[in-house]
Amino acid sequence: MKRYLVLLGCAPKLLLVFFLFPLTIQAAELSSTGQGPIGVTLEDFFTAALDYSPSLRIAEETLNIGSARYRQARGQLLPQVNVNGALSDNTRNEPDISTEFDGTRYSLQLTQVLFNWQAFAAKKAATYEEDRAEVEYFGELAFILTEVANTYFGVLQAEDALGSIAAEIEAVTNQRDQIQSLYDLQLSQITDLYEAEAALAAVEAEELLLQSELALAQEALRSVSGLNVGPIFQLSNEAVIPQLENDINYWVRQARTGNHQVRAQEFAVKAADERVSERRGAYMPQVNFVVQRQDSDVGFDNAPIARTENTYIGVNVSIPLYTGGTSRARVSEARSQFRIAENELRATQLEANERVRSAYLQVQSSELRTEAARRLVESTELSAEASQQGFELGTVTTVDVLNAIRDQFQAQRDLQTTRYDHVRYLLLLKLEAGILSAEDMLEVGEWLEPRGL
Numbered sequence: 001m002k003r004y005l006v007l008l009g010c011a012p013k014l015l016l017v018f019f020l021f022p023l024t025i026q027a028a029e030l031s032s033t034g035q036g037p038i039g040v041t042l043e044d045f046f047t048a049a050l051d052y053s054p055s056l057r058i059a060e061e062t063l064n065i066g067s068a069r070y071r072q073a074r075g076q077l078l079p080q081v082n083v084n085g086a087l088s089d090n091t092r093n094e095p096d097i098s099t100e101f102d103g104t105r106y107s108l109q110l111t112q113v114l115f116n117w118q119a120f121a122a123k124k125a126a127t128y129e130e131d132r133a134e135v136e137y138f139g140e141l142a143f144i145l146t147e148v149a150n151t152y153f154g155v156l157q158a159e160d161a162l163g164s165i166a167a168e169i170e171a172v173t174n175q176r177d178q179i180q181s182l183y184d185l186q187l188s189q190i191t192d193l194y195e196a197e198a199a200l201a202a203v204e205a206e207e208l209l210l211q212s213e214l215a216l217a218q219e220a221l222r223s224v225s226g227l228n229v230g231p232i233f234q235l236s237n238e239a240v241i242p243q244l245e246n247d248i249n250y251w252v253r254q255a256r257t258g259n260h261q262v263r264a265q266e267f268a269v270k271a272a273d274e275r276v277s278e279r280r281g282a283y284m285p286q287v288n289f290v291v292q293r294q295d296s297d298v299g300f301d302n303a304p305i306a307r308t309e310n311t312y313i314g315v316n317v318s319i320p321l322y323t324g325g326t327s328r329a330r331v332s333e334a335r336s337q338f339r340i341a342e343n344e345l346r347a348t349q350l351e352a353n354e355r356v357r358s359a360y361l362q363v364q365s366s367e368l369r370t371e372a373a374r375r376l377v378e379s380t381e382l383s384a385e386a387s388q389q390g391f392e393l394g395t396v397t398t399v400d401v402l403n404a405i406r407d408q409f410q411a412q413r414d415l416q417t418t419r420y421d422h423v424r425y426l427l428l429l430k431l432e433a434g435i436l437s438a439e440d441m442l443e444v445g446e447w448l449e450p451r452g453l
Contacts, residue, residue, distance in 0.1 A: 039227035042152055042445045049148045052226035059140040066133035073126035076119045080111045090302050103298035110291040117281030125274035132267035139260025145441055146431045151221040153420045155229055158214035160416045165207045168409035172200045179398060192398040199402040239447035241422050243367055248360045251433050255356040258434025262352050265345040272341040276334040282327040285319040352432060359429035366422040373415035380408040
């Protein structure tokens, strides 16, 4: 429940993942074979992955640790109240007298920090560390959603490729049967039949390869979500994938301020800077306000005295003079840690810059390749049809027909691949820019439809 409260206060867009996506998995029921829950829609796998992912649980507990450490640092600046009590059985021997008595001593003490630079800096550092853990948590959440979408489309791509190869096998088989009929009528040569048989064997071998690729893709999706793969939805032919808006410099600027890894490292630098300040605080005085009330009938060396009540109100001041070089060494260490954090931030920024530029160019390329693939599909379909007509008229050889069929179905598979790659790269670009939201995932889900529609 705590995670939902954290999301509510810190990331309204990502919170929609939990409220707009179904809270119960649509198809997460025991399959007829008893192999466990299955998923169908993209939302099914999203919802399951959020509870299944161990890396997200680790990020969540890291965030809890950051919150606990902040509360610890803040608690050092709040009033401290201590109660002490002592009961004693005493025997006191003096030259002329021996005394036995029961002694009691009770005290109540309140201490409040007035000035402690180390505690102040530690609290600020803990604040930045908590912010860093929070950013890393939401970065891991966005990464998991992207990974689920990527593997989901990987399964779709494998299924479509397998369906395409099945159609190609049917087309090549029909061509082989046609050549067989012509050969039986002595209207075709044996070499033509051999060519058709070889082409069919090659396509069947490719089908076996695609079947194994589909199994691997399904296992990858199961491993990130914990769900077995059911009859998942397909990418609609009418789906309009939005084109890129703004230029590459816009996306680079977005990554500088929004990339989760960059933001987390920025908080790490701020925390390291406060650690330097905390170490320097060892040279500064500490001032505490103290209020104490004590009741006792035991004096110095446990000597019996009349019961006394003592109330003390004061200010304690402690000024460090010399610590044997310990404080200086700690400051030096903290400065080195700060410089390391700065260079790690620089490295993270450069890597994020490179990834964003690469993703942008891949999206841009996939838009062009998708359009080119569409034209190629139309061209190869016309070529295959023309080759078949030419074969029937005796103007085209068997090899030409088989090559045209191969080119036609390969173009179809290439088009499917480019469409899926377009979606993948678009999500990756938004992830690296730090602007991926639940609305983006819901939009992707709207591009999908049940098979057969």
